[in-house]
Amino acid sequence: MMEIFNDGTWLPLSFAFLMGLSMLIYAVLDGYDLGVGMLIEGANWHEKDRMIASIGPFWDANETWLILGVGLLLVAFPMAHGIILTELYLPVAIMLFGLIFRGVAFDFRAKAPYQKKWKWNRAFFAGSLLAALAQGYMLGAYIIGFDDSFAGVAFSCVIAVAVASAYCLVGACWLIMKVEGSLQEKSIRWAKYHLGNSVVGLITVSLATPLISDRIFDKWFAFPQIMYLSIIPVITGALIVYLYLLLRKMPFTDDRYCWLPFVITIIIYVLSFVGLAYSFYPYIVPERMTIIEAASAPESLIIMLVGALIVIPILIGYTALAYYVFRGKATELSYD
Amino acid sequence: MEFDPFLLSRIQFAANITFHIMFPSITIALGWILLFFKLRFNATKDEAWMQSYFFFTKVFALSFAIGVVSGVTMSFQFGTNWPGFMETVGNIAGPLLAYEVLTAFFLEATFLGIMLFGFRRVPNWMHTTATVLVAVGTTLSAFWILVLNSWMHTPAGFEMIENDKGQLQAHATNWMEIIFNPSMPYRFSHMLVASGLTAAFLIAGLSAFRWLRKDHSRAVIKALKTGVFLAAILIPLQIFLGHEHGLNTKEYQPAKLAAMEGAWETKQGAPLVVFGLPNEETRQNDYEIAIPNLASLIVTHKWDGEIKGLEEFELHPPVAPVFWGFRIMVGIGMLMLLISWIGSFQLWRTGTINKPMAYILVGMTLSGCVATIAGWYVTEIGRQPWLVQGVLSTKDALGPVTGGMVFSSLTVYLAIYLFLTIAYISTLFYMAKKAGDGSSRDPQKQKAQGEERLNIPTAMDKDGKK
Numbered sequence: 001m002m003e004i005f006n007d008g009t010w011l012p013l014s015f016a017f018l019m020g021l022s023m024l025i026y027a028v029l030d031g032y033d034l035g036v037g038m039l040i041e042g043a044n045w046h047e048k049d050r051m052i053a054s055i056g057p058f059w060d061a062n063e064t065w066l067i068l069g070v071g072l073l074l075v076a077f078p079m080a081h082g083i084i085l086t087e088l089y090l091p092v093a094i095m096l097f098g099l100i101f102r103g104v105a106f107d108f109r110a111k112a113p114y115q116k117k118w119k120w121n122r123a124f125f126a127g128s129l130l131a132a133l134a135q136g137y138m139l140g141a142y143i144i145g146f147d148d149s150f151a152g153v154a155f156s157c158v159i160a161v162a163v164a165s166a167y168c169l170v171g172a173c174w175l176i177m178k179v180e181g182s183l184q185e186k187s188i189r190w191a192k193y194h195l196g197n198s199v200v201g202l203i204t205v206s207l208a209t210p211l212i213s214d215r216i217f218d219k220w221f222a223f224p225q226i227m228y229l230s231i232i233p234v235i236t237g238a239l240i241v242y243l244y245l246l247l248r249k250m251p252f253t254d255d256r257y258c259w260l261p262f263v264i265t266i267i268i269y270v271l272s273f274v275g276l277a278y279s280f281y282p283y284i285v286p287e288r289m290t291i292i293e294a295a296s297a298p299e300s301l302i303i304m305l306v307g308a309l310i311v312i313p314i315l316i317g318y319t320a321l322a323y324y325v326f327r328g329k330a331t332e333l334s335y336d
Numbered sequence: 337m338e339f340d341p342f343l344l345s346r347i348q349f350a351a352n353i354t355f356h357i358m359f360p361s362i363t364i365a366l367g368w369i370l371l372f373f374k375l376r377f378n379a380t381k382d383e384a385w386m387q388s389y390f391f392f393t394k395v396f397a398l399s400f401a402i403g404v405v406s407g408v409t410m411s412f413q414f415g416t417n418w419p420g421f422m423e424t425v426g427n428i429a430g431p432l433l434a435y436e437v438l439t440a441f442f443l444e445a446t447f448l449g450i451m452l453f454g455f456r457r458v459p460n461w462m463h464t465t466a467t468v469l470v471a472v473g474t475t476l477s478a479f480w481i482l483v484l485n486s487w488m489h490t491p492a493g494f495e496m497i498e499n500d501k502g503q504l505q506a507h508a509t510n511w512m513e514i515i516f517n518p519s520m521p522y523r524f525s526h527m528l529v530a531s532g533l534t535a536a537f538l539i540a541g542l543s544a545f546r547w548l549r550k551d552h553s554r555a556v557i558k559a560l561k562t563g564v565f566l567a568a569i570l571i572p573l574q575i576f577l578g579h580e581h582g583l584n585t586k587e588y589q590p591a592k593l594a595a596m597e598g599a600w601e602t603k604q605g606a607p608l609v610v611f612g613l614p615n616e617e618t619r620q621n622d623y624e625i626a627i628p629n630l631a632s633l634i635v636t637h638k639w640d641g642e643i644k645g646l647e648e649f650e651l652h653p654p655v656a657p658v659f660w661g662f663r664i665m666v667g668i669g670m671l672m673l674l675i676s677w678i679g680s681f682q683l684w685r686t687g688t689i690n691k692p693m694a695y696i697l698v699g700m701t702l703s704g705c706v707a708t709i710a711g712w713y714v715t716e717i718g719r720q721p722w723l724v725q726g727v728l729s730t731k732d733a734l735g736p737v738t739g740g741m742v743f744s745s746l747t748v749y750l751a752i753y754l755f756l757t758i759a760y761i762s763t764l765f766y767m768a769k770k771a772g773d774g775s776s777r778d779p780q781k782q783k784a785q786g787e788e789r790l791n792i793p794t795a796m797d798k799d800g801k802k
Contacts, residue, residue: 056452056453057449057453057454058449060401061448063405064437064442067437068438070415071434071437074414074415074430075431075433078423078426081414081415082415082419082420082422084415085415085419086415086735086737089737090741090744090745093745093748096409096412100756104402104759106401108398108763111766113766296426296430297505297507299507300426300428300431300507304430307434307435307438308434311438312438315438315446318443321446322449322450325450326454326457334456
């Protein structure tokens with residue numbers, strides 16, 4: 001363990017960790033608001049307002065984690081950034097179109113004339129769906145090393161749907177926590193439905209990655225690693241079953257444990273993410289470029305690390321403040 | 337049909353940044369103006385200030401949202417179209433961008449939620465603090481981005497070192513020199529004041545629109561005065577700063593200055609070309625109208641001072657867009673000076689404006705955006721063919737993208753930007769119209785006046801009492 005400090009590789013590795021952390025936080029935070037954006041399609045006029053109000057104060061900051069994640073890739077691993085983003089040119093463009101529409105629809109719908117509001121609601125839904133699918137597609141393409149054969153594209157499409165579904169799951173769990181009454185019951189149904197889809201996606205990835213790459217296969221199934229690595233899938237599986245049973249019993253009286261599905265889903269996200277990260281380490285572009293090879297010069301990394309270590313705790317602090325201020329059930333949003 | 341990925345990528349980035357810059361140039365200063373409204377309210381307890389605050393908060397929220405999403409697009413285009421940029425100067429650009437996101441972007445994005453929706457939920461001091469932090473965040477954001485942009489014009493504090501693949505990469509030697517590079521103070525102050533003017537004319541224009549629709553409430557007059565007086569104060573400052581920036585350009589990027597002046601040949605006592613059509617083939621201006629010696633007088637402060645012509649430079653930017661961009665910017669600036677001073681005079685003498693002035697102000701609602709865009713065209717096209725002056729040419733930064741791919745994304749971007757620009761402008765005026773009707777205001781809240789507003793318990797107070 002000491003040698004990574006002596007030969008300077010700790011710097012790129014710290015950045016890989018920070019970048020992964022930002023991506024994970026992004027997937028959870030923007031995941032739930034993209035999920036809510038997709039779920040509004042199944043809600044009535046009044047419910048749509050309430051659902052969007054539940055994410056109103058947060059979405060700007062949530063999206064910023066994507067800028068940080070991609071920003072860290074850009075600034076700490078410029079070589080990898082170039083390769084990954086040129087490979088993913090079209091899905092990135094599609095995701096951006098989606099994010100643009102969703103972001104602006106959020107603000108326009110509240111300000112546009114009443115009779116035009118439904119159009120912006122549609123744009124909000126379509127933008128969220130497009131962004132989620134594109135992100136899923138990118139994850140899929142990344143996992144199989146940008147293989148653009150028919151099988152590769154098909155695999156990426158499956159992952160696209162699975163990720164969109166996983167976002168709907170976390171979005172539904174967010175709503176269970178933030179709304180009440182019939183909309184909450186609806187959210188519980190949504191959560192159950194999307195839990196099923198997400199599990200299919202999770203299993204596909206878990207089976208596909210070791211099959212595609214011998215290296216990943218060896219990393220997971222060699223003895224004795226398999227002994228302690230198997231904790232990850234076992235806990236994940238147990239949590240999924242528990243979440244399903246919990247959702248079947250919800251809602252409880254006095255709205256107890258309304259936050260629990262959201263927390264469990266986050267833990268499932270974290271475990272899945274750790275699994276993926278373990279598979280790909282030490283590569284930043286699968287099988288092509290390692291974290292060390294892609295890194296910027298140490299003198300540039302160190303100046304960013306100092307800034308990041310000072311700022312990130314503060315950042316987490318005021319993010320927590322925002323969540324504290326807007327805690328509890330979502331109410332109608334108003335500027336005054 | 338053959339598509340040139342280089343040209344298309346450039347158009348795509350230009351379209352993106354043109355669209356994007358409108359919104360930061362509004363929000364950077366609008367954040368501070370909102371704080372001004374809020375502080376006036378805190379001091380006077382006058383409800384009119386709060387009504388101005390809430391109205392322009394909506395404008396801020398909408399502009400901010402479009403700014404965020406178009407900004408995200410730009411950060412991705414670095415990778416998708418221009419990977420050579422970060423591969424060559426990533427060691428410099430990276431930390432600057434990282435600091436932008438870390439110190440500024442999160443600050444604004446997080447506190448924006450409290451600023452927009454938190455008035456009923458947090459104590460008044462916290463709401464004011466959130467407004468301060470959003471304003472600080474937007475300005476810090478602008479600072480870091482302008483540091484990077486200025487460095488691309490006047491790079492300093494670095495050395496080029498070959499990596500093991502034989503590629504030259506910039507490495508930082510002195511961060512203070514990088515941050516305080518020669519053009520940074522000029523560009524940053526010029527842009528901040530540009531933002532002030534953009535926001536001032538936006539506020540004046542929307543308020544004049546409401547005034548024309550017979551909405552003569554005190555909130556409208558207060559906002560109108562804020563906009564017009566602010567513009568009147570800022571415009572002379574901006575002319576001075578622009579002049580100083582020009583002198584800086586003469587020193588560090590003389591080819592850009594020559595293109596701005598339409599100066600093909602080096603001359604002592606160069607004339608100021610008021611009109612002309614720069615012709616790159618004959619290397620002269622067709623139909624030129626010029627005032628003798630004036631350019632030399634302005635730039636060198638001497639009647640027969642020397643201005644280097646384009647003939648001196650082996651590589652120089654395309655002349656016409658730089659030449660015209662500069663004239664549009666300066667022309668709007670002069671118009672701003674005239675209108676804001678006449679408007680201020682009217683407001684000072686009569687406490688209101690006359691009808692022609694109101695129409696002119698409505699017409700100039702987005703004049704700041706146009707001038708800002710024209711100014712950026714001057715400075716960015718003026719740097720060509722370089723992406724980083726003297727270090728990296730734009731062509732060398734292009735990634736392995738095909739023309740067809742860029743063409744398809746560009747088409748969609750253009751359609752989206754056009755649509756959103758129209759939607760944005762029509763929504764602004766729709767909001768102004770609706771605010772005038774009073775139909776958007778919750779009658780119960782409208783009853784709350786000044787001090788009463790502060791006494792309505794917030795969510796936090798309620799908790800405290802539990």
